[in-house]
Amino acid sequence: EEKILLVHSDSYRYFGAFDDDGKRFSYASTERNGRDFDLYTYDFITHSSKMIYESKFGFYPRAWRPKTSQLLMAEVRGEDAVNLYILDADSGKSNVLYNPDIAADFNSFAWKKNGEGFYFSSNLNGEMNEVLFYDVISHQTTTIVKNTLNLEKVRLCNNDKSLIWTINQNGYDKLQVLNLVNNKHQEIDIHKGVYELSCTSENNLLSVLVSSSDTPGTLYLHDLDTGLTKSFIDPEMAGINPQNLKHPKVVTFKARDGVTIQGLLYLPPVIHKGLTPPVVINVHGGPTSQSRPSWRPINQYLLGKGIAVLDINVRGSTGFGKKYARLDDKKNRLNSVRDLVDAINWLEKSGQVNSEKSAVMGGSYGGYMVNAVMGLYPSTFKAGASFVGVADWVRALKTASPGLKASDIIEYGDIREEKWQKFYANNSPINTVGKITSPMFFEHGVNDPRDPIEESDSMVKILRQNNVPVTYLRFSDEGHRISKVSNKILFYRELANFLERHLN
Template sequence: MGLSFLSHPVFSAPEAAWPYAADIPASQTLDVGLAGEQPVDIARFLLARGASQSSINSTGNQMAFVDNVTGRRQLWIKNLPDGQAKQLTWGNGISFYAWHPDGQRLIYGADNNGDEREAFFILNADGLKEKVLLPYSDGFRSFGSFSNDGEKFTYASTERNGRDFDIYLHDMKTGENKMIFQAEFGYFPQAWRPGSDEIIVTETRGEDAEDVYMLSAESGELRPLFKPDVAAAFSEFHWTDDGSKLYFVSNLNREMKAIFAYDPASKKTKQVIGSQFDIDDFIVCGQDSMLLWTENRDGIDTLLKKPVGSIETSEIPLPDGDYSISCTKDSTNVLVSINSATSPGEVYLIDAQSRQQTVVYRAEMAGISRKNLVNPVQVSFPARDGVTLHGQLYMPKGQEGQAPVVIDVHGGPTSQAKMGWQPLTQYLVGKGIAVLDINVRGSTGYGKTFTRLDNQERRLDSVRDLVDALTWMKTDKRLDANNAAVMGGSYGGYMVNAVMGKYPDAFKAGASFVGVSDWVRALKSASPALMASDRIEYGDIREQKWQDFYAVNSPINTVNDIKAPMFYEHGANDPRDPVTESDRMVKILRDKNIPVTYLRFPDEGHGVSKLENRIIFYRELAAFLEQHLKTQ
């Protein structure tokens, strides 16, 4: 990173214990075909790139963003509006970054090959001065926020005992770290109240909810602000400049997320903006004069604004996609990143008052013609118990007859399939295979009740939703429900493991990435951040009741019922779902002579981040799906 390669050692897990040497991926040659044509190699889709996680600095003259042009997630910077992009980090890839309040420096984190144990660094925006703030350790860390003067920042860490996220204060001048709150499970610092030592802190209450506190950095006193009887989500905390009001996003006492304001003096809370849709991103701009937010409308975002004190809300028209927004405190200039089905990330600079728009970063499409790309259509259909399920359906262009289909299951489970750049999906539809990016029960974006329909004993209801999707497809003349595969990563990988064993005749093939096979073992050995949320989503695995439940209801118990060919991918450094979760499935299936393709990456964790590994992964996966689905 920056100028300090040697401060970022690279570790690889030993492979001697794994008996199948052919499962350890080897390098491959790169042949991307001809520009402008429908790509015959998925590598060209993977080489298309754009800006992600873009944000504007406090002075409004620079944007930072993440790009993987080097094959790693690196930090870049660009003068606004029309400067040349400059790479700032150079090592093994970053995990997060944030602007310092002075707008001249950035803090970032980096781990070792996906182990999620981050070191923190501070780097000048010119890329010529860098310092280690927190060196690598065995602890997990989560960055909080800077004090308003930028002299201190907060973070959470498990360094004390390896399990609980305590809250720490780091002094930028002295380098001193001080624990200011000793926690149990998951407590995380959020926004620092201006002109005080008070910090908003959230406590994990399941995967989709938090309780909210005010913490004094000086005394360590933790005072509750919101601990509702019905758990609610809280995020996007923004103090006014004088610290007299706290804005936040929550579904407190309602189904969909809205914008609220809290007055610390009166201790009163009121809803400021509500909608029939979830509000996702939210910012306060122009010296507290302008509120801007995104509404999630069936997986496609809309940007809206409202002057403070006005009753009028207006939309800022932009191309369809998944948005992220940032602004400066002093102006109404808004930076909007758009990730869409036809672009891996473009950035707009918008004057929220005049609505004037300037594209400040264009995606590099690697010679792919956008006319060959497909936008999804929104679909909804009933499950057998009447619950409405949702998804985004990508159909091959010019399809004649019924198309084979892949159902893609997102991770989480508290996440959502939204419109975005999906290289594998675009490759498959170009080969005549439809893709349903499904939102089963438990997904976000459709209300608090829907998100909690898969909690604890209802876990297998969401697995059944995948089979009910096939039932719906049989009524749709565009799709061949009898020629379908299912794939997914993380929680989606568990879903694949589960549905292939519990409903062995439903799918022609399954592909599971970094998925759980044994919930008892996975929940007991989960990384600390997951353990903090798992207690409500899955049940507290320390209790015999849940050990008994998952001893029965885990894919490892139905693996012997799997009939169809399987594909597995797992990183040996995965701290969330250990690689042994896939190892056991693979060994059992091979003993049964079920065809299995397995990619066991020695230098990856909970996901495939390095470009050379991504090319291997997606090439093998695409070939597997094409082999087992009949294509015209």
């Protein structure tokens, strides 16, 4: 039976975690003043909420310490960086665990059953995330595993005998297990893709949900004692043969300033002799996200129509080190836009695609990238598709939701300061929209709390005044993401038609 625990509110809420005995859960909410995220617990016995920590800006609950009233608490320092605290939910007292001079990422916490410490993923000590252990008694940090690649998704299973993590290698996950009893390390060979991991501390089973170019989600079970892995649940493919779906190849190229840019290039299964396919460059959001080889049906559809796709990780993406993720911060913002132009130039020289028939698409921050590159470099792409993208940075940053303003300050600068208002007033896509001449596609939800509907409305208005061909899906019942199946079908159908029409 479904029950409403927290009634609808205009406040922003962020779910934390259940405590060890499942009698309460933590969450963050802006209900006190509509701006700052305070921490709360909801008690299932009293059916009531209680504020446990009054904060400023962005504080969020993380994992509970077993058999105690304590939990970890993260303070936002940027899109991909936090400070870490331990908070007593009963007394409201907190202590700083990590507040490094150089901002770092702390995530994927796995407490030992006795509560003496926790394993986690962090780039505290360098460029890439390592697996670390924090001892609550001695307050010492120990490096458990380090690598030249990012180590992520830390889990502690099998009565604290098995420590599990993934290696992010060019977007693909590699699953690793360390037996904490005999110190034996092994790699688990599972269907290549991007993994979601789940286990309990009481038994020896690890579930691995795989998302890949050829599966929307296959569930595997791995026995941590015997080492055996079996497919447990296969997805419904609606008659599609997974063998006909294409995997990408990892590509890299040098941007104009020498920075190495990575991407995933999908090439159509059939390329006619003497011809090269059109190409769509897809830009992820975030901006501190990463394009990974997970299930992307629009990619497979375009490939079936003979159109190549490059999922690009422009500078500022995560997964390639701390320095790379900072390369687009603040006044370096437009350098990442130029990466898109350099990508087309590289594709042209590689001879793998027809750069004369190219388009660019992206959502959220990726939508901003589309809006920007189409105006700054109007002759580069034959078409652009922007979903919930930013047009006016001053407006977007000033009206951002409370949950985003704390991280926005690190990534973009403090829009309350005059110097940043001037910078973004001069460097927003709305200033160059008049230079766009190629056809454009826009999608936006009226209820978007991240990027207001005015962002796309303003772009579309000017483009139509200039007689530029525009397709605009303006959903009155959607927000920052499309949730309704009927709207998803309409969106993908119209987007595919738009790209086919202007590239073929």
